[in-house]
Amino acid sequence: MSIPTLKNNFGSVTACCDQTPASNKRRVIRELVEGQHCAAELQAIVDQNYSQIGASAEELVHKILRSFDQTISMLIVDGEVSQNxxxxxxxxxxxxxxxxxxxxxxxxxxxxxxxxxxxxxxxxxxxxxxxxxxxxxxxxxxxxxxxxxxxxxxxxxxxxxxxxxxxxxxxxxxxxxxxxxxxxxxxxxxxxxxxxxxxxxxxxxxxxxxxxxxxxxxLALKFEYEKGMTPSYVTGLDSMTEWEDVILGGFGCGYGDSVSNNETSCLNLELGWLDHGFEFDGGEFV
DNA sequence: CCTATTTGACCTCT
DNA sequence: AGAGGTCAAATAGG
Structure with a gap:
């Protein structure tokens, strides 16, 4: 059974077998989110300098973002999420x-x-x-x-x-x-x-x-959190670390539950569902 | 007077 | 039949 490795322009992530499934999961998500964040920033730069950079660069950035889209969607869609x-x-x-x-x-x-x-x-x-x-x-x-x-x-x-x-x-x-x-x-x-x-x-x-x-x-909404939001934009979080904390902050919050932190409760609620789509038991994605 | 908002009615879709 | 989306008359505000 091969070890899953995700590669993108910002580096690669390997799900190592010497770590816990949860840890590997967090690392993969963290890398994906960070890579997507970088790509989004790159697109902002391209947009601001569109006249100088041109359409080819813009197209390339779109391809990168699309790659993140597809990677994340493949991971998520395989999960079973049924909540509204x-x-x-x-x-x-x-x-x-x-x-x-x-x-x-x-x-x-x-x-x-x-x-x-x-x-x-x-x-x-x-x-x-x-x-x-x-x-x-x-x-x-x-x-x-x-x-x-x-x-x-x-x-x-x-x-x-x-x-x-x-x-x-x-x-x-x-x-x-x-x-x-x-x-x-x-x-x-x-x-x-x-x-x-x-x-x-x-x-x-x-x-x-x-x-x-x-x-x-x-599921679409949840995915949009992943793909579209940057930390500061979503809830005023200050850093990628905080954003990851929101994303990865445990799955104790069940459907319909509220959490103490009002500002992030909906995010925890949604993003916790990601766990359904990631299973590293046996070293492969489900 | 003009423009934006409110809100009940009407319409489509499931 | 019920829910959600849109229209347009009534109303409010500048």
């Missing part, structure tokens, strides 16, 4: 996004058609602002959720036809964190460049992806 996010009834956002397809007979409130294949991604942030101008068009109470979900469209939908939308919902633990789901990309003039979080959120880029890559929405 925060106990809420959840669904694939890319499938639930609807756009008016026709006008109903009574002249107005539309027939809606599910929008498929639209680029969606979810972040968790302590602020709703993202540098774009949004117009709220609805709010809805969601079953089993304490907080309502708000619906926003780009302000420039009418004048520029920008179809970007977002949904914002507070996390369940009463913290000041928000789940923000972006649906579609901005085509309006004041949109931010190529998928980077605007300056108000530190400008650290995050990877967009299709949520329907996953069958399980909670």
């Amino acid at each position: 996010w925060d106990g809420c009834r959840s669904q694939d956002s890319s499938q639930s996004s609807k756009v008016p397809a026709a006008v109903s007979k009574d002249g107005g409130r539309g027939c809606y058609k599910r929008k498929r294949g639209v680029e969606t991604w979810t972040i968790v942030s302590d602020k709703m602002e993202d540098g774009h101008a949004w117009r709220k068009y609805g709010q809805k109470t969601i079953l089993n959720c304490k907080h309502p979900r708000s619906y926003f469209k780009c302000t420039h939908k009418s004048d520029q036809g920008c179809r970007a939308m977002k949904q914002v919902q507070r996390t369940e633990d009463d913290s000041q964190m928000y789940h923000i789901t972006y649906i579609g990309t901005h085509t309006c003039i004041d949109s931010s460049p190529r998928g980077t979080i605007p300056s108000s959120n530190s400008g650290i880029p995050f990877e967009k992806h299709h949520s329907n890559t996953f069958n399980n929405s909670s």
Whole structure:
């Protein structure tokens, strides 16, 4: 049985047999997260100097990030995760996004058609602002959720036809964190460049992806924590070490449990599920 | 007056 | 049938 080794441009990680499974697991995750973090920073640099660096470098960075995506997703998807996010009834956002397809007979409130294949991604942030101008068009109470979900469209939908939308919902633990789901990309003039979080959120880029890559929405969310968030961006954590502590801080928190630290409870809740996808017993990934 | 937000009704989907 | 997403009239604020 071979020892699994993960390699990327930032070095390699070997799951050594002389260490405990949990320790190996932590090291692999740590390396993956750090590598992804570095790649994200690199993408920020490329984005800022796009005119000088050019498309080839950008493409290369995307390939690196994609590689992290695939590696992590392979590890996660094999796990068995069945919980839903925060106990809420959840669904694939890319499938639930609807756009008016026709006008109903009574002249107005539309027939809606599910929008498929639209680029969606979810972040968790302590602020709703993202540098774009949004117009709220609805709010809805969601079953089993304490907080309502708000619906926003780009302000420039009418004048520029920008179809970007977002949904914002507070996390369940009463913290000041928000789940923000972006649906579609901005085509309006004041949109931010190529998928980077605007300056108000530190400008650290995050990877967009299709949520329907996953069958399980909670799994997608969890994965998005892994792939998209950098420590400072997620909860104001100061260092990669703290971020890892959040990610790896044990699995004592069961589904629906709360932990004492409100700021990280949702993260612990979600990221603890990673353990299902990593099994080093016998020296191989499950 | 114009623009943004609120909110109940309407619609699709599961 | 129920849940979630969207519309648009009513309302609020500048």
